[in-house]
Amino acid sequence: MKLKQYLPPARNLIIAVPWFWLALFFLLPFLFVLKISLSEPILAQPPYLDLIREIEDGFVTIVVNFSNYQLLLEDSLYLSALLGSLKVATVSTLLCLLIGYPMAYAIARSPSHWRLPLLMLIILPFWTSFLIRIYAWIGILKGNGLLNNLLMGLGLIDSPLEIMHTPLAVYIGVVYNYLPFVVLPLYATLIRLDLTLLEAAADLGCRPWKQFLLITLPLSMPGVLAGAMLVFIPVMGEFVIPDLLGGPDTLMLGKLMWIEFFNNKDWPLASSLAALLLVALILPFVLLRHFERRAEEAAA
Amino acid sequence: MNRRLPLLITILLFGYAFLYIPIVSLIVYSFNESRLVTVWGGFSTKWYGELLNNGPLLSAAWLSVRIAALTATLAVILGTLAALALVRFRRFRGRGSLEVMVTAPLVMPEVIIGLSLLLLFVAMETVIGWPAGRGMTTIVIAHTTFAMAYVTVVVQSRLAHMDLSLEEAALDLGARPIKVFFAITLPIIAPSLIAGWLLAFTLSLDDLVVASFVSGPGSTTLPMVVYSSVRLGVSPEINALATIIVGLVTLAVLIAGWVLWRQEKRNQLDAH
Numbered sequence: 023m024k025l026k027q028y029l030p031p032a033r034n035l036i037i038a039v040p041w042f043w044l045a046l047f048f049l050l051p052f053l054f055v056l057k058i059s060l061s062e063p064i065l066a067q068p069p070y071l072d073l074i075r076e077i078e079d080g081f082v083t084i085v086v087n088f089s090n091y092q093l094l095l096e097d098s099l100y101l102s103a104l105l106g107s108l109k110v111a112t113v114s115t116l117l118c119l120l121i122g123y124p125m126a127y128a129i130a131r132s133p134s135h136w137r138l139p140l141l142m143l144i145i146l147p148f149w150t151s152f153l154i155r156i157y158a159w160i161g162i163l164k165g166n167g168l169l170n171n172l173l174m175g176l177g178l179i180d181s182p183l184e185i186m187h188t189p190l191a192v193y194i195g196v197v198y199n200y201l202p203f204v205v206l207p208l209y210a211t212l213i214r215l216d217l218t219l220l221e222a223a224a225d226l227g228c229r230p231w232k233q234f235l236l237i238t239l240p241l242s243m244p245g246v247l248a249g250a251m252l253v254f255i256p257v258m259g260e261f262v263i264p265d266l267l268g269g270p271d272t273l274m275l276g277k278l279m280w281i282e283f284f285n286n287k288d289w290p291l292a293s294s295l296a297a298l299l300l301v302a303l304i305l306p307f308v309l310l311r312h313f314e315r316r317a318e319e320a321a322a
Numbered sequence: 323m324n325r326r327l328p329l330l331i332t333i334l335l336f337g338y339a340f341l342y343i344p345i346v347s348l349i350v351y352s353f354n355e356s357r358l359v360t361v362w363g364g365f366s367t368k369w370y371g372e373l374l375n376n377g378p379l380l381s382a383a384w385l386s387v388r389i390a391a392l393t394a395t396l397a398v399i400l401g402t403l404a405a406l407a408l409v410r411f412r413r414f415r416g417r418g419s420l421e422v423m424v425t426a427p428l429v430m431p432e433v434i435i436g437l438s439l440l441l442l443f444v445a446m447e448t449v450i451g452w453p454a455g456r457g458m459t460t461i462v463i464a465h466t467t468f469a470m471a472y473v474t475v476v477v478q479s480r481l482a483h484m485d486l487s488l489e490e491a492a493l494d495l496g497a498r499p500i501k502v503f504f505a506i507t508l509p510i511i512a513p514s515l516i517a518g519w520l521l522a523f524t525l526s527l528d529d530l531v532v533a534s535f536v537s538g539p540g541s542t543t544l545p546m547v548v549y550s551s552v553r554l555g556v557s558p559e560i561n562a563l564a565t566i567i568v569g570l571v572t573l574a575v576l577i578a579g580w581v582l583w584r585q586e587k588r589n590q591l592d593a594h
Contacts, residue, residue, distance in 0.1 A: 040404035044423035047467040051438030125337040128330040154564040158344035259431020
């Protein structure tokens with residue numbers, strides 16, 4: 023910590039530069055989302071009426087318009103999109119944990135010189151293009167795709183399974199893309215697990231599955247929760263996966279927002295949907311911060 | 323432990339098969355003669371040829387690479403500053419808000435980042451006249467904002483585990499702090515800066531959603547081209563593109579892995 027005593031002027035700069043960048047380009051934009059969500063849509067460029075209008079020179083008036091939020095409440099489309107997002111995010115978080123936990127466990131228990139390559143293999147697909155990974159699944163899942171060809175070739179099914187444009191395809195896409203975000207934090211907690219605890223339990227006659235339930239699982243909870251939040255929060259607003267793999271009945275907030283913005287050119291309504299999504303994410307985000315802080319304290 | 327070994331190996335085999343079968347299928351079918359992606363029509367490299375003749379796709383790719391390089395450089399500078407602030411300075415005004423602002427972009431849905439930045443850019447243009455229109459500049463700003471959060475995480479963990487005695491020795495010997503930073507701190511955290519740069523580069527190169535919101539006419543990035551052609555239907559050219567990307571990424575990871583492995587070996591030798 024000695025460096026800081028020598029660096030008072032640089033210190034302020036080191037803090038101020040990233041702080042102001044993020045305040046300007048991350049925090050401030052949310053205020054504009056709120057502002058535009060309270061304005062009226064018009065056919066112009068930009069397609070909304072400013073809240074603050076000059077009536078006569080010098081006199082300004084503020085016109086606030088709640089009709090966008092009213093529409094969100096009245097039209098059941100938006101409520102079902104919120105529920106749809108919640109459902110997809112919850113189910114795929116659970117699926118990621120069910121698949122990711124055994125994988126993280128197996129990597130953490132593998133010989134030490136195997137761990138780095140195994141982890142690299144988990145991260146490698148994440149470095150290739152996200153869009154292209156989704157696109158690969160289209161080729162596998164569609165009516166005359168690889169999976170159906172394989173199953174029909176083996177004589178297991180007579181007619182192609184309809185997986186593309188169903189919720190199942192969305193779950194496959196989400197789990198495929200978000201699996202590394204679960205495996206990595208889980209691995210980090212499992213590798214720090216004190217194995218002597220398990221040995222002590224075994225010596226005292228505790229069965230392996232009971233050791234897992236009573237020791238391993240509770241001690242890996244920070245990893246479970248961090249992984250869960252890293253999947254749940256972004257999936258709530260996911261657009262590409264439901265758009266390319268889901269069908270017209272896959273209603274999710276991110277997709278609906280995209281449609282309101284790009285297809286209907288309704289910026290105010292898109293903004294109010296963004297505000298709704300933000301509110302829905304505040305609680306999980308606070309939880310994520312809480313678990314991160316606890317993990318930091320545990321590490322320190 | 324040995325009794326459970328077969329189970330663990332099976333889990334890993336299934337897990338990695340799930341991760342890699344889609345990628346392998348893309349690579350195999352990129353060499354398919356037939357336009358029908360799922361019918362094998364013999365070996366051919368013609369889709370690679372078509373890819374090289376696809377002008378809009380190539381110019382989009384070039385734009386994306388330039389945006390990604392600029393983004394990665396800016397993100398490394400800003401992310402390193404944020405990491406230094408958070409690791410080296412225990413207490414300062416704005417610490418809590420800085421912590422939240424560098425964590426939130428990691429999980430913030432892209433649609434929100436994209437829309438909110440677009441609204442900011444539109445408002446800024448009407449008030450101060452900058453940025454005039456939207457294009458490469460606005461995309462770089464938007465990408466830097468979320469990519470720097472990833473850089474911060476990577477650099478932060480390196481800084482937190484760094485041995486401070488070298489810095490202290492240099493300071494005690496009378497080196498100026500700025501010199502200590504460039505001669506000692508920076509070389510020590512260099513691997514994390516490179517990792518952060520590559521991560522930011524990939525994130526920027528891969529982004530469809532944020533760029534769609536903040537781009538303007540004439541600034542179409544590679545993911546936008548890929549997205550519209552995927553929406554139109556499966557196209558074998560995309561398979562060829564995917565294979566090239568997977569090849570480059572694998573090469574980069576192998577080189578990085580080799581460098582890390584050598585470094586570790588050298589450290590082990592030094593320790594003995």
